[in-house]
Structure formats: structure tokens, C-alpha cells
Amino acid sequence: MERVYNFSPGxxxxxxxxxxEAQRDLLALPGVGVSVLEIGHRTKWFENVLETTKSNVRRxxxxxxxxQVLFLQGGxxxxxxxxxxxxxxxxxxxxxxxxxxxxxxxxxxxxxxGEVRVAYSxxxxxxxxxPAAGEIKLNPAAAYVHYTSNETIQGVQFAAEPAVGDxxxxxxxxxxxxxxxxxxxxxxLLYACAQKNAGPAGVTITIVRDDVLARANERVPTMLxxxxxxxxxxxxxxxxVFAVYVxxxxxxxxxxxxxxxxxxxxxxxxxxxLLYEVIDASNGFYRGHxxxxxxxxxxxxxxxxxxxxxxxxxxxxxxxxxxxxKGHRSVGGIRASIYNxxxxxxxxxxxxxxxxxxxxx
Amino acid sequence: MERVYNFSPGxxxxxxxxxxEAQRDLLALPGVGVSVLEIGHRTKWFENVLETTKSNVRRxxxxxxxxQVLFLQGGxxxxxxxxxxxxxxxxxxxxxxxxxxxxxxxxxxxxxxGEVRVAYSxxxxxxxxxPAAGEIKLNPAAAYVHYTSNETIQGVQFAAEPAVGDxxxxxxxxxxxxxxxxxxxxxxLLYACAQKNAGPAGVTITIVRDDVLARANERVPTMLxxxxxxxxxxxxxxxxVFAVYVxxxxxxxxxxxxxxxxxxxxxxxxxxxLLYEVIDASNGFYRGHxxxxxxxxxxxxxxxxxxxxxxxxxxxxxxxxxxxxKGHRSVGGIRASIYNxxxxxxxxxxxxxxxxxxxxx
Numbered sequence: 267m268e269r270v271y272n273f274s275p276g277x278x279x280x281x282x283x284x285x286x287e288a289q290r291d292l293l294a295l296p297g298v299g300v301s302v303l304e305i306g307h308r309t310k311w312f313e314n315v316l317e318t319t320k321s322n323v324r325r326x327x328x329x330x331x332x333x334q335v336l337f338l339q340g341g342x343x344x345x346x347x348x349x350x351x352x353x354x355x356x357x358x359x360x361x362x363x364x365x366x367x368x369x370x371x372x373x374x375x376x377x378x379x380g381e382v383r384v385a386y387s388x389x390x391x392x393x394x395x396x397p398a399a400g401e402i403k404l405n406p407a408a409a410y411v412h413y414t415s416n417e418t419i420q421g422v423q424f425a426a427e428p429a430v431g432d433x434x435x436x437x438x439x440x441x442x443x444x445x446x447x448x449x450x451x452x453x454x455l456l457y458a459c460a461q462k463n464a465g466p467a468g469v470t471i472t473i474v475r476d477d478v479l480a481r482a483n484e485r486v487p488t489m490l491x492x493x494x495x496x497x498x499x500x501x502x503x504x505x506x507v508f509a510v511y512v513x514x515x516x517x518x519x520x521x522x523x524x525x526x527x528x529x530x531x532x533x534x535x536x537x538x539x540l541l542y543e544v545i546d547a548s549n550g551f552y553r554g555h556x557x558x559x560x561x562x563x564x565x566x567x568x569x570x571x572x573x574x575x576x577x578x579x580x581x582x583x584x585x586x587x588x589x590x591x592k593g594h595r596s597v598g599g600i601r602a603s604i605y606n607x608x609x610x611x612x613x614x615x616x617x618x619x620x621x622x623x624x625x626x627x
Numbered sequence: 628m629e630r631v632y633n634f635s636p637g638x639x640x641x642x643x644x645x646x647x648e649a650q651r652d653l654l655a656l657p658g659v660g661v662s663v664l665e666i667g668h669r670t671k672w673f674e675n676v677l678e679t680t681k682s683n684v685r686r687x688x689x690x691x692x693x694x695q696v697l698f699l700q701g702g703x704x705x706x707x708x709x710x711x712x713x714x715x716x717x718x719x720x721x722x723x724x725x726x727x728x729x730x731x732x733x734x735x736x737x738x739x740x741g742e743v744r745v746a747y748s749x750x751x752x753x754x755x756x757x758p759a760a761g762e763i764k765l766n767p768a769a770a771y772v773h774y775t776s777n778e779t780i781q782g783v784q785f786a787a788e789p790a791v792g793d794x795x796x797x798x799x800x801x802x803x804x805x806x807x808x809x810x811x812x813x814x815x816l817l818y819a820c821a822q823k824n825a826g827p828a829g830v831t832i833t834i835v836r837d838d839v840l841a842r843a844n845e846r847v848p849t850m851l852x853x854x855x856x857x858x859x860x861x862x863x864x865x866x867x868v869f870a871v872y873v874x875x876x877x878x879x880x881x882x883x884x885x886x887x888x889x890x891x892x893x894x895x896x897x898x899x900x901l902l903y904e905v906i907d908a909s910n911g912f913y914r915g916h917x918x919x920x921x922x923x924x925x926x927x928x929x930x931x932x933x934x935x936x937x938x939x940x941x942x943x944x945x946x947x948x949x950x951x952x953k954g955h956r957s958v959g960g961i962r963a964s965i966y967n968x969x970x971x972x973x974x975x976x977x978x979x980x981x982x983x984x985x986x987x988x
Contacts, residue, residue: 279661279665292649293650300633343849487708
């Protein structure tokens, strides 16, 4: 079976070399004799996978020693609740910077757990922009400040961390984690479900600073306690062994084949530029959803003149091997997700198609 | 790489035909062109996987229409908290029948969420038996009664559901789910992590009766709400796509290659008999941990004369391709986990080895 170009927002494209290695060893791991789907999580083999994955993440992010890397389950959606359960004590409030649908959902879930404030919301313009300097109204006593580095649905992405003062910065980096270097010292806690840039669905990576961990509420169910997961080295219960293993392969690909996150960012920026250039040169035929200075390098969102043309676009693209381009219903139009593992050739093919399609209309 | 016999308690052995199919399609699903690790959970392909898996579970268990099948994350460990959070209102108490380490952990987690009673505990004899008739002291007003159908660590297994009156029966069936037919109408809620008989680690299957669901507490975090998961058909967030897909392959194997759970139970009972016969004919050289009438068909636990002989047993077995036989530290000795996918040939090889090993001592 030939592989198509997969522009899905997540689960999303993975490096072909990673898939080939996972495939090769799926029946029996070399030197072990059982499948990665069958191997115990207390074996030396998996201990090595877990340590290697942690170490790869540390190297890629140049992570200071006072941060822990946890492998959890339940996706970002469970993090939305775990964060206030662990980090928002009674009598305190947390600030939320809401720049898209996921930030809104994070806010809604947190509201059920404690007192939250909206420090910024871009809802009135359907989240087509990020806050300008001075638009974020922070509470100096906030327990933490939460933001979403990249909004997958709207396609807006922070170029750098917002300035939030002394409160711990908490970031949902689900859709741009490992796509570029990060100033990790700026973060109190950063989390990402794996299924965009880091691996398959089924594992969530949470990176937390020791002092934030030390203050975390212990009176939460064991499986929802960051402290418990940290104390048990992510082996509190049976972890999603296969998903962690694929994250190991992906992080090794980033280190060895790509050469680290600076290179990855350059490639990602180059890919995004190919599409935004077509949009900007289209005389308004393609209209980007995000304001130009807030554009995402991961999810390129745009509209066409009308719904019928958009449908035609999606279907003709598919016939050319360019799949899963339909945008989310809340924004409409087209969304091209071009994560780390999307090859430049795939983005080039889409850019070429966009030019041709426009000419034919 | 040749495959060894994997007696691991979980993650555990899977059918080789399932592994071969997953391997064959790992790079690109036929007719789809992307890997199962990359495919979106809102695609028609995955919709079909989800419905087929549900339907297979329904057929295997002859499940009445008023039960829902949910695919969750977080393992049984998260169920230990979700059950009281959803089903134990303030002012009520729940009964726990504790027959092993997992039942004890379920009780401990529930205690943090509400009022619980111990209706039976086998702790004083290191969980080597099940309650006799009359030993279970039930509270007629219990919100529910929780028990563990098979205790993986101690190797004790209920042959049938305990009689618990009118309270909903809640069962942790993690380590014998799909190993035999079940009188599903007896259950209010039954759950199982997949990594014993149903698939790889990373997905948990919860089956819940509609009236139990209707009474569930709605004021819990969305990801911990059975009602939310049921209303969203297990697509509240991105499910662990690959793990669900493997459960589909395993349930299809049970239906098409094994011919259903009655056949599966006959095979499992036959395998267990091979080992228990060796134990019983060993003149006390092999000493079973579980009382004979409480023995598990899934996890066969036994001791040898001393620690040194047990170590020798494990190492010589390994040299014969019989792996992961060391027992859990709380029981010691040997544990042979012989789930559905362990072939009779593997169990026969272990039984033969046990006879030979004894003769040589």
C-alpha cells in the first residue's frame, strides 16, 4: 500500500523510519523474543525504553535538572482537570489566557475545580489573533497562568512565552511540543498529548518543575496526582508501553536524523512559509483565518470563496494524494496540519495544488 | 527473531495472528494509505473499528441491550477512583469484597473518595482463598458491591459471581475478562484493563448498565464521568486508537478462530489443569498458593522448597524458552500466567519442564 500525504490535525503523520522500525520488531523484539505489545512494564527492556525516552526529551529541550518528565494517560483533556486539582488551592485563583478552542475547554474544565479568571480571551474575533502587549490582565496573586502555545483548530501560535510575572506558567503545548526549542526555565508545567509531534495517541507527556511539584495537592486520587506519578517514575500503574516506545523512536529520530529542535524549527518554518506564501499571493482567493503575525507553523487554516469551492478543494486534493484537509467545523474551510513528520515534499505538493486549483476557478 | 513462551502477568502474550496482522498494516492501512498510528479518530475507518470492537465484545458476552461498552484510559487504577466518584453518593457506603492485592488497592482508593465497608477480606491468610458461603457480610443499603473476579498476584479466581442481593455488583475483571462466558445480567458495572486477555496496555474496557449510568454523579471532571464517555461514544477526547484497534483484532480472533468464550474457557481450563496436576502430583515439592477450590485458570501461583531452588527454576525455565515466571514479591515463588493467547503447547512445555526439574532435585 502506498502512503498518502496525511494533513490530519492529530493523530497525525509520523516519520516513516519510525513506522518501519516499529513494524519490523512488532512480532518479537530482537534479543527479547516477545512483542512490544506483550512485554511487561517491569522488564529491563522497558526500563531502558522509559529512561531513553526521558533522556531524549531532556536533550531535545535542554531541560534543567529541576524538571521531571512524566508519561501519563487521558490526553490533554485529563490534564485540564488535573492541573487545577493539583495546583489550585482553595482561596486562590488561576489565570487563563484563552486564544482558541482548546484554551476555552481548559478554562471550562478548570472552572469546575476551583476559581479561575480570564486574563485574556480572543473569543469575540473567533480566536483569529493573540493578545497584544498590555491586553493580558493578570492577577499578581494567581496560583498559575495557563495558556495554549498553539491552537490546533484556529491555527494561532505564540512565537514566544507570554510575560506573566512570578506565577508559574502552565502551558498546553499539545500541538507544537518538540517542534522548536523552548525556554524551559520559563515554565512551571508544560504538557502535550503525543499524537501531534511526539507519537501515537495514548500517552501524554507532562514536564513539571520541582518546586511546583512540591506544592501540588496530595489529596487527589492517586492516578491524578503529579507527585505520585513523579515518585513512581511514571510506573504507578501499567503505562501505555507501546505508545512510550514510539515516543522513544520519534525522539531518537529528532536527535539523530533531524539533528535537534533548532533544525526541526527551521524545517517547520520553511514548510509553513510555502503555504502562507500561496495564501498571501492569491489575491484574496485563499483567506487565512489567523492574523498574519499570529500564524501557526503547525496548522495552516484558511477559507476559500464559498463552501462549494472548499468541498471541491478537499475532494480534488484527496485525488492527488493530499488527505484530511477539511477544517474544523468551528472555523470552517481548510486546515493543513504540517507537523514535524510531514515532509517538505508533501507541503510543496499541497502548495503546487493550491496554485493550480486557484487558476482553474 | 524466534518467539519465546511469555508467562508474564500483564502486559501479556497476544495471539500471533493478531500480531502478524497489526504488523502487516503498520506502515499503511489497506485502502487508507496512512498507518493506524497516524489515523484520525474521527475518520470512517476508526468509526468502523470502534463499532466493530463494541459489537464483538457484545457478541462474545451475549451482552443485553441495556449495557454500554466504553473504552477508557488510565487502567484499572483509575477505575478504582472513578467508581466511587461516580457511584458512591455522600451519605451512602459501598461494600468491598477483598480477595487479593488488587481488591485491596481498589478499597484503599475508594476510601479516599467516600465511605466504604469491608464485606470480606482474605488478608489474614495472605489471600489464599475466597469467602465461603456466609463469610461475606453485606450492607443491604450498599451503594454497590465491589469484587475482583481474578486476583492476578495471588492466583485466586471466583468460579461464579458472589451473591450480593440488590446492590449493583461492580467487578474488576481485569485479568479474566473474555476468558470465559459471564452472566452479564448479574453486573451493574464490569471493567478490565486490556493488557491481560484483550489487547495491549493503554485501553480499559468498562461495561455499565443503563440504570447505573443514569444514577451516576455528573459533578465529576468530564474525563472521569461515565455518563460523558457514554454520551460521546468513547470519543470525548482522542481515544488510544491503536490499542482499540488491537482489541478489535483480538475479539475477532476470539470469535472467528476460537469460536467464542465457551470454547475459550474449555481451552483455558485444560491449560490450567496441566499445571495444577503437576503441582498436586509433586508430593509437596510444588506448593500451590491458592486453596485448590479457589484456583485461578489465569495465574497459577506456587512455591518451591526454598528461594534458591525457585531462582534455579526460573533461570532453567528461561533457558528452555519459558520466560517471565517469577512470582510477585508479595507472594514469592513462581507465577505462570496462562491467559487466552498462551498456546497449550507453551503450557505443556512448562508442565514437562516442571516434572523434569523436580526429578533432578
